Amino acid sequence: MTRASSLQTEFDKKLARMRTSVERLLVETTRDLTPRSLYDPLRYVLKGGGKRIRPALLMLSCEAVGGTLQGAIHAAAAIEILHNFTLVHDDIMDNAGSRRGRKTVHTKWDPNVAILVGDELLALAYRELLKTTSPRIKEIVQLFTQGVVEVCEGQALDKEFENRRRVTVEEYLGMIQRKTGKMIAISTEIGGLVGKGTEDELDALRTFGEFLGRAFQIHDDLLDIVGDERELGKDVGSDLQEGKKTFLFLEALRLAKGEDRKRLREVIANGGVSKKRIGAFRRIYESCGAIDSARESVRRDTERARAALAKLCPGESRDMLDWLTDVLLHRTY
Amino acid sequence: MTRASSLQTEFDKKLARMRTSVERLLVETTRDLTPRSLYDPLRYVLKGGGKRIRPALLMLSCEAVGGTLQGAIHAAAAIEILHNFTLVHDDIMDNAGSRRGRKTVHTKWDPNVAILVGDELLALAYRELLKTTSPRIKEIVQLFTQGVVEVCEGQALDKEFENRRRVTVEEYLGMIQRKTGKMIAISTEIGGLVGKGTEDELDALRTFGEFLGRAFQIHDDLLDIVGDERELGKDVGSDLQEGKKTFLFLEALRLAKGEDRKRLREVIANGGVSKKRIGAFRRIYESCGAIDSARESVRRDTERARAALAKLCPGESRDMLDWLTDVLLHRTY
Numbered sequence: 105m106t107r108a109s110s111l112q113t114e115f116d117k118k119l120a121r122m123r124t125s126v127e128r129l130l131v132e133t134t135r136d137l138t139p140r141s142l143y144d145p146l147r148y149v150l151k152g153g154g155k156r157i158r159p160a161l162l163m164l165s166c167e168a169v170g171g172t173l174q175g176a177i178h179a180a181a182a183i184e185i186l187h188n189f190t191l192v193h194d195d196i197m198d199n200a201g202s203r204r205g206r207k208t209v210h211t212k213w214d215p216n217v218a219i220l221v222g223d224e225l226l227a228l229a230y231r232e233l234l235k236t237t238s239p240r241i242k243e244i245v246q247l248f249t250q251g252v253v254e255v256c257e258g259q260a261l262d263k264e265f266e267n268r269r270r271v272t273v274e275e276y277l278g279m280i281q282r283k284t285g286k287m288i289a290i291s292t293e294i295g296g297l298v299g300k301g302t303e304d305e306l307d308a309l310r311t312f313g314e315f316l317g318r319a320f321q322i323h324d325d326l327l328d329i330v331g332d333e334r335e336l337g338k339d340v341g342s343d344l345q346e347g348k349k350t351f352l353f354l355e356a357l358r359l360a361k362g363e364d365r366k367r368l369r370e371v372i373a374n375g376g377v378s379k380k381r382i383g384a385f386r387r388i389y390e391s392c393g394a395i396d397s398a399r400e401s402v403r404r405d406t407e408r409a410r411a412a413l414a415k416l417c418p419g420e421s422r423d424m425l426d427w428l429t430d431v432l433l434h435r436t437y
Numbered sequence: 438m439t440r441a442s443s444l445q446t447e448f449d450k451k452l453a454r455m456r457t458s459v460e461r462l463l464v465e466t467t468r469d470l471t472p473r474s475l476y477d478p479l480r481y482v483l484k485g486g487g488k489r490i491r492p493a494l495l496m497l498s499c500e501a502v503g504g505t506l507q508g509a510i511h512a513a514a515a516i517e518i519l520h521n522f523t524l525v526h527d528d529i530m531d532n533a534g535s536r537r538g539r540k541t542v543h544t545k546w547d548p549n550v551a552i553l554v555g556d557e558l559l560a561l562a563y564r565e566l567l568k569t570t571s572p573r574i575k576e577i578v579q580l581f582t583q584g585v586v587e588v589c590e591g592q593a594l595d596k597e598f599e600n601r602r603r604v605t606v607e608e609y610l611g612m613i614q615r616k617t618g619k620m621i622a623i624s625t626e627i628g629g630l631v632g633k634g635t636e637d638e639l640d641a642l643r644t645f646g647e648f649l650g651r652a653f654q655i656h657d658d659l660l661d662i663v664g665d666e667r668e669l670g671k672d673v674g675s676d677l678q679e680g681k682k683t684f685l686f687l688e689a690l691r692l693a694k695g696e697d698r699k700r701l702r703e704v705i706a707n708g709g710v711s712k713k714r715i716g717a718f719r720r721i722y723e724s725c726g727a728i729d730s731a732r733e734s735v736r737r738d739t740e741r742a743r744a745a746l747a748k749l750c751p752g753e754s755r756d757m758l759d760w761l762t763d764v765l766l767h768r769t770y
Contacts, residue, residue: 138590139590139593139594139597141593141594141596141597142589142590142593193552193553193556196549196552197549197552197553215548216529216530216596219526219529219530219552219555220526220530220589220592220593220596222552222556223526223555223556223559223585223589224586224589224590224593226556226559226585227582227585227586227589228586230563230578230582230585231579231582231583231586234575234578234579234582241574241575242567242574242575245563245567245578246564246567249560249563249564249567250564252556252559252560252563253557253560253561253564256475256553256556256557256560257471257472257475257557259553260472260474260475260553260557261472261474263474263549263553264472264474
């Protein structure tokens with residue numbers, strides 16, 4: 105086994121251990137709560153799995169500035185609960201029937217239950233966060249709150265864009281920065297705060313999180329059209345089928361000319377395209393340079409994220425954050 | 438003018454000043470926020486008026502233990518924003534078309550907007566609360582969070598009871614303690630914390646808030662059947678029409694015998710009664726002693742609330758809390 109692959113195995117194991125400890129806490133902290141009409145669906149949500157990336161980023165960021173993984177466990181669980189709050193409410197708004205192969209709360213129960221479960225998840229996220237021991241707890245809660253504010257703003261913009269004819273690439277980037285990026289950025293920065301990082305370290309972690317979050321989202325947009333169907337767990341081109349104004353779509357609209365541009369405009373007018381036309385649009389994306397542009401954007405953001413990371417003290421946690429960046433952008437898996 | 442009525446005028450004026458300062462802050466703190474698709478409906482909610490009782494209780498509690506009204510202004514605004522969060526989401530769940538004579542958010546816009554506006558209100562409530570300067574800010578945020586948790590639990594129980602055949606009076610009291618009482622209790626206790634009250638003072642304020650909250654709710658149940666239609670702003674007997682299991686209804690079910698009891702059971706089976714039968718049920722409530730029981734319960738809780746208040750140092754704020762108790766229970770108006 106090479107040194108690199110042995111490190112990967114170590115990192116994989118550590119990631120799995122962190123996931124286990126967060127999931128154990130999620131179970132413990134909600135085990136005996138009543139009434140069951142509220143907490144059974146809530147526990148169902150928290151058992152839904154997922155990669156638990158945000159808590160891992162938070163705990164590693166804490167460790168990277170000299171704190172312990174364990175000291176960040178409550179904040180890590182809080183960020184995961186917060187993430188799940190957004191999923192439950194977004195799924196109602198997006199009318200999504202399933203998530204990670206299981207029925208969504210509003211389909212398995214009903215929308216009223218899902219509204220209330222989401223609200224309670226948000227409250228429990230704060231309760232968990234407040235178990236953190238830190239002289240900077242006020243700033244931690246403020247940052248967390250800023251995350252909630254921006255996630256809601258991002259979701260509002262996302263819904264607004266669905267009904268707007270014209271959205272610029274810049275507007276899209278502003279939206280995903282709030283809806284997706286901010287949650288990653290607060291994960292890394294809160295980790296740094298819990299770990300008693302210096303202001304420079306907090307800056308570096310915030311910048312790392314912001315660029316990582318953006319790269320992550322554009323990578324996701326890209327995967328939808330160039331990804332593997334089995335790996336995606338959904339149809340290739342589902343964003344296009346739903347007429348979503350992704351980075352790729354808006355970039356194609358900006359770059360394409362003539363007939364291609366006209367076809368893209370039709371997607372907006374029709375609110376999506378049929379599955380059998382996905383291939384044709386993929387070719388438009390390729391020929392106009394939108395795919396190259398998205399790849400370049402991911403590459404540049406990843407580089408910036410890494411550059412920020414390089415400002416932290418060298419060590420295993422920093423290396424693992426670097427590795428996790430690759431994992432998230434599907435380069436190693 | 439007698440001394441008592443001159444005091445009332447003073448208190449009325451002070452209450453109006455507090456309301457104005459809270460409402461001004463609600464406007465300021467949300468004025469320039471974007472996107473408008475989120476914040477226009479949110480500002481609409483916050484401009485909806487209401488008595489602003491919770492912030493008044495919070496500010497007076499702060500002053501009653503030696504703090505200033507101004508020192509509690511952010512926490513007061515936070516509790517009002519939190520209250521409005523519960524209204525927006527409850528209105529979706531209850532399918533309510535109007536509130537305080539205006540369309541609800543989910544009717545004026547749509548349910549998705551109302552979900553998101555509620556979420557954002559909760560986030561803004563925390564943001565506002567965190568502007569409070571206090572060495573005990575962590576406890577303040579914890580208490581606030583406990584309030585959110587219990588409000589959700591109370592709402593879950595309330596919805597659960599709608600579909601249950603049997604609910605005991607004790608279960609009902611447990612539900613309203615969470616859904617209504619807790620929010621009043623955290624208002625007074627947070628006020629005490631901001632004002633740097635002693636543990637005894639905090640205990641007294643919490644007990645005051647808890648009993649006041651319960652008295653308030655049972656008084657509300659009572660008003661629905663014995664109140665004045667114009668004052669209520671809704672039909673007399675609307676709880677009965679909707680088949681709500683209020684204190685009065687459950688107490689009647691416990692006390693009534695024979696035919697009367699059978700008629701009450703039918704209300705559950707039928708999910709409510711027609712408007713023209715309200716008079717008949719009012720007579721059942723009276724003859725079985727449910728109305729007396731509710732009045733006695735309000736009287737006893739008010740007495741306990743007042744007894745708790747008496748443990749605070751004498752002074753204008755304490756007197757005004759006492760007066761506010763009367764106002765809330767419609768004894769002076």
